[in-house]
Amino acid sequence: MDKDDKLRLAEIHAMVKTISVDLQFLRRHRNVLFGTPVLEFNEVCSVLHLSARQVQRLRERKELVGFNVGRRRLYFQTEIYDYLSRLERENLKHPEQSMEQ
Numbered sequence: 001m002d003k004d005d006k007l008r009l010a011e012i013h014a015m016v017k018t019i020s021v022d023l024q025f026l027r028r029h030r031n032v033l034f035g036t037p038v039l040e041f042n043e044v045c046s047v048l049h050l051s052a053r054q055v056q057r058l059r060e061r062k063e064l065v066g067f068n069v070g071r072r073r074l075y076f077q078t079e080i081y082d083y084l085s086r087l088e089r090e091n092l093k094h095p096e097q098s099m100e101q
Helices: 003-028 041-048 052-060 077-093 095-100
Strands: 036-040 067-069 072-076
Touching: 036 041, 036 077, 041 052, 041 072, 041 077, 072 077
Parallel strands: none
Antiparallel strands: 036 072, 067 072
């Protein structure tokens, strides 16, 4: 194998590695809208370790908003992360309240 073949093989290997990383991302985030991963309602319940009713209450209190696509309720993953960040900040401000619950 000469130098050109080795170089070409290295380029192909780099392309395959990039494609592999992209495929792994797509497997984890099969729902993507505007480049942002989207979670379905049941995935939100799982991520937050809450029941369906508890997540519905969060939506009713406008703590989570989400959006509908047909009959499906979807949430941007960033919205869920923002919600968790708000909870963390509130717990840092008032740690005694989080201990009581």
